[in-house]
Amino acid sequence: MVVSPYSDTELAAEFERARALLLADKAREAAALFDRLVRLSPDGEVAPPSLFNSGLAHEALGDRALGAERYREVLRRFPDHAVARGARFRLARAAAALERWPELVEVARALLALEDLSVLEAVEARGALALGLVEQDLVDEAARHVALARDLIEAHRLGESGKPPLELAQVSFALGEVRRRRSEAITFVPVPANFGEALERRCQGLLDAQSAYTEAMRSLDAHWSAMAGYRIGRLYQQLHRDVMQVPPPRSADTPRKKQLFEGAMRLRYRVLLEKGQKMLAGTVGLGERTGEASSWVLRARDAQREIELALADEQAALAKLPFTEAELSAALDALKGEAPRKP
Numbered sequence: 001m002v003v004s005p006y007s008d009t010e011l012a013a014e015f016e017r018a019r020a021l022l023l024a025d026k027a028r029e030a031a032a033l034f035d036r037l038v039r040l041s042p043d044g045e046v047a048p049p050s051l052f053n054s055g056l057a058h059e060a061l062g063d064r065a066l067g068a069e070r071y072r073e074v075l076r077r078f079p080d081h082a083v084a085r086g087a088r089f090r091l092a093r094a095a096a097a098l099e100r101w102p103e104l105v106e107v108a109r110a111l112l113a114l115e116d117l118s119v120l121e122a123v124e125a126r127g128a129l130a131l132g133l134v135e136q137d138l139v140d141e142a143a144r145h146v147a148l149a150r151d152l153i154e155a156h157r158l159g160e161s162g163k164p165p166l167e168l169a170q171v172s173f174a175l176g177e178v179r180r181r182r183s184e185a186i187t188f189v190p191v192p193a194n195f196g197e198a199l200e201r202r203c204q205g206l207l208d209a210q211s212a213y214t215e216a217m218r219s220l221d222a223h224w225s226a227m228a229g230y231r232i233g234r235l236y237q238q239l240h241r242d243v244m245q246v247p248p249p250r251s252a253d254t255p256r257k258k259q260l261f262e263g264a265m266r267l268r269y270r271v272l273l274e275k276g277q278k279m280l281a282g283t284v285g286l287g288e289r290t291g292e293a294s295s296w297v298l299r300a301r302d303a304q305r306e307i308e309l310a311l312a313d314e315q316a317a318l319a320k321l322p323f324t325e326a327e328l329s330a331a332l333d334a335l336k337g338e339a340p341r342k343p
Contacts, residue, residue, distance in 0.1 A: 006040060015046045022057055031057035048078040052087050059094065062293075068094035085114070089121070092128045096170065097223065097294070104132035119156050120167050123149050127170035134177040143178045146171060159218070169219035173228060176212035180231065183209055184238060188246045199243070206235050222292035229283030230300040236276030237307055243269050256322075263321045264331040270314050273307050280304040 006014070018033035034054035037046050055070030071091040075084055088111055095104040108129035111117070117125065126149035134142035149171045153159065159168045183205025192198040213228035248261040280300045287297035318325075 008045065011037060011041050011044060011046050015050060018050070019053065022053055022060075025060075027057040027060035031061065048074060048081040048083050051078075052083040052090075055087070055090060059090075064094045064097050068098065068100075089124065092125070096128060096131060099135070099295075101132045101135040104128055105136070108132060119152055120158070120165060123152050123158070123171060124167040126152070127167065127174055130174035131170055131177065134174055134181065137181075139178055139181050142174060146175045146178060150175070163220055164215075164218050166219050166221055166224075169216045169221055169224040172212050172216035172218075173224060173231075176209045176216065176228065176231060179205055179209035179212055180235060183235075184242075187242055189242075191246060195246070202239065202242075206239060209235060222286060222290040223294055223296070225286055226283055226292050226294060226296040226300065229279055229286065230296045230303065233276040233280035233283065233300060233303055233307075236272045236279070237303060237310075240269055240272040240276070240310070243272075259321050260323060260328070260331045263318060263323050263328045266314050266318055267325065267328045268332050270311070273311050273314065277304060277307045277311065280307065 014033065015037055018030050018037065021027075021033065022030035031054055034050040034057060037050040038054065041047055051070050051074045055067040055074070057067075058064075058070065059067035068091055071087040071094065074081070074087040075091070078084060088107060092104060092107045092111060095101075095107055108125050111121070111125035112129065114121075126145045130142045130145040130149065133139075133145065153168060153171065158165060183202055186198055186202040186205065188195065188198065210232050213232050216228045217225045219225075244265060246265070248258045252258045252261045280303050283300040284297065284304055287293065287300070318328075321328075323331075
């Protein structure tokens with residue numbers, strides 16, 4: 001038994017003081033005071049809201065993991081308290097940010113089991129469930145929940161004018177993930193019977209995924225924008241990697257023809273690296289402007305360096321070939337079935 005040296009009235013006054021600190025953006029002082037209140041009165045009236053507000057304060061300090069721990073404690077100890085509902089939504093958001101996909105699925109399913117969800121809450125829960133599923137390679141099930149969320153969005157005309165609600169960003173990002181995974185399932189080794197058609201489907205899938213990620217950016221939230229920007233940059237980088245694995249055709253039966261094929265491919269698909277580099281540079285710049293320092297910005301910075309090295313390698317490889325760029329352009333025309341251009 002914990003015996004508090006304070007009366008209920010004094011504890012309530014301390015809670016209000018902590019709440020005022022939190023509202024005044026003094027998260028560190030507020031977090032310490034809320035945590036102290038939970039220790040002083042672990043089963044008292046101030047304990048559930050103190051735990052919840054402690055989670056908010058720790059998140060404001062950038063410690064999402066500790067914030068998530070507080071929300072879990074609310075749900076474990078006070079599942080029927082009024083703050084439990086908010087704790088469940090905050091835990092879902094923290095799990096998504098921390099990339100704890102199994103937990104995100106579990107929390108999202110619990111949210112969908114609630115009977116009094118508003119439209120935006122239902123959209124958020126469906127988006128969270130879809131994201132947790134797709135990141136665990138359950139693409140078809142994720143696509144189903146994305147579709148249900150989008151049906152709600154369209155039926156209620158959410159986000160049609162101005163900045164869309166933040167809840168829509170997660171749905172758009174999950175849609176981008178579904179489209180990305182389906183697109184990248186189309187590979188080119190062994191070479192498909194109809195390479196041109198397969199490449200067209202892969203590229204269309206890339207553009208569809210990019211469209212969904214771009215829609216997520218409309219929320220103007222730095223975290224979702226960083227996630228989406230990184231994914232778009234990687235889309236182009238991965239397509240370049242896959243397409244450059246295509247072996248020379250049978251008609252390239254001499255060393256010279258093989259070199260010509262290699263050079264034409266490098267020249268043609270270098271633009272994919274350039275597009276990816278541009279998007280990743282924008283994502284890194286976003287992190288610097290907004291202070292967003294999540295793992296997604298760090299990944300974008302690493303991928304940007306990878307692309308810079310890849311572009312340098314491409315340039316060096318082209319320089320070693322015994323052809324001018326004009327000759328390689330003519331070879332490109334031949335690959336596309338067009339009449340070669342004159343140098």
